[in-house]
Amino acid sequence: MNQEAIIAVKNLTAGYGQQVVLEKVNFHVHSGEVVAIVGPSGSGKSTLLKHIIGLLPPLSGEVWIKDKDLWAITARERRDLLHSFGVLYQSGALFGSMTVFDNVRLPLDELTDLPEVAKNLVVRSRLRLVGLSEACGKMPSELSGGMQKRAALARALVLDPQILFLDEPSVGLDPITSAGLDKLLLDLSRSLGITLVVVTHDMESVNTVATRVLMVDDETRSIIAEGPPAELRERSRNPRVRAFFHRGQAEMEAM
């Protein structure tokens, strides 16, 4: 695992239009890391993610991915850069008019020159990886929420991305499916060295998969804590951080 920064966020002010959500945020993500972005609802986690994956231009500041400034490169470079990462959206965002198989195959069809047999092979292996081999020919509307999310994960992985962004992957999943997803993410990170950036609320998942946690806060509009989850949980001086981690724990135990 090398230590070069694959993502660098520099002085980023996040927000929509006039509304500033986070101010002058700085952080790095190293290749192979699993970084969890946590924080209270409405603290701007998802907005931050949108700036990093190129959906929303930052109000100010820069986002560097693989040593390229995402918002200051040519359209062609940008497209190549976008191909090097996958995104799992909160709702899955599968295309409703295509079968699960064709959803996963779409990036291969549109963006690569692989022969037919290769595309089918890769799609089948990715669907098996997420445990959906049987659902190949189904339409997304025929799948449960958890299955849709897993199909979307298969699609996000199909181009072998170096970075995978996940927006609230465990929302709407039962604890067992959610734990299964965590294990899958860990496997991906270990076997292929994929860098993961996870926006989440699920503290148990954070404790299991994350190598480092960034906690954003709506009061100070900045990152208030950064470090390995165990360290933040046990030794943080900031009461808000401790509260966030321990309330999460208490709730888990209560359930």
Add this chain to the structure above:
Amino acid sequence: MAACELREESGGRVLLKLSGSLNAESTAACWRDLERRLHGMRPTSVEVELSETRLAGAIGAALLRYIAEGGMTPGAKVVMRGLSEQAEKVLQTFTVEDFRAARPQPHKPSIPTEAGEFTRLFWEDVKEQIAFFGTMVTALPSAWLHPKRMRWGEVRRVMEIAGANALPVVAIISGMVGMVTVLEAAHPLARFGAQIFLADVIGFSSVRDTGPVVTAILLAGRSGSAFAAELGTMKVNQELDALTTMGLDPIRFLVVQRVTAALLVTPLLTIYAMLMGILGGLVVMRSLGFPPMMIMHQLSGRVGMSDIGVGLTKSAIFGVIVGGMGALRGLQTGEGPSAVGNATTRSVIACILLIILANTLYSSLLYFWQ
């Protein structure tokens, strides 16, 4: 970037050396290249050297597994060397069945099945429309009888959007239809020296037929579709479910207001359309040389209150059709990304069809009764 070196040795032996990173792009290039070259060689054994290559993920692994299974060299013995333990594991994610399985096709029903399904759905839809009509017949009067419980703000909002905002387009279209009616009738009537009856033509057609029909069709396109889209989006967002579990009936809460608004606004718009149609006709008649006083005299002598009554009755029926069908199609919205679009299309088609049908029926009945 990955590179593939191929060396042919004696006795049908082929040495293949892969190096560099096997990602989506480089694998695609390698795959096509190897397939072509290996096909020409027809080797009996292939040795693959992998110590200098790195797998970026499943796409590269698919290539290796394909070579290992003899996909490119049928019948040849394939040996792989220098595969890391990690890569070995990724390779195991492909099974032999994967190579045989083709792309799954969504289930396509046969033509008779489809015809039967269409007929069944059509019949179901007719039944639903009748049931919906029944619901409206009970819901509307009870809503009107309890005006305090009616959400009049919503009615007003819909009337403004469907009515006031539609004035310009109704004026333009009705005026032009009036002009064209006179222009097309002018020559045939001139042959009988009966051009003065152009006033009758424009008066009767605007008041009894084109006024109400054109207005209703415009309303179907502008507002019936909007009702369907609004209610459809609400259904997709589970807002209708939320209303139901709050104990509020979506029919009483959303549909009654829209039907009432359409029922009130269509006759008003129709009167406006009648006037604009006659005005359009007048402009053309004036340009043909008829003095305004003469035209007005002819018009007022022929077109009476009963004709206006026929037009307004029609328009009230059309109003109920547009409001009702728009809302029904919205409530029937299914699931998926194209559902709201489908509901909108279906509402416009159903509205226009029913408007024309009702118009024909009504005019035929009047003809035989008079």
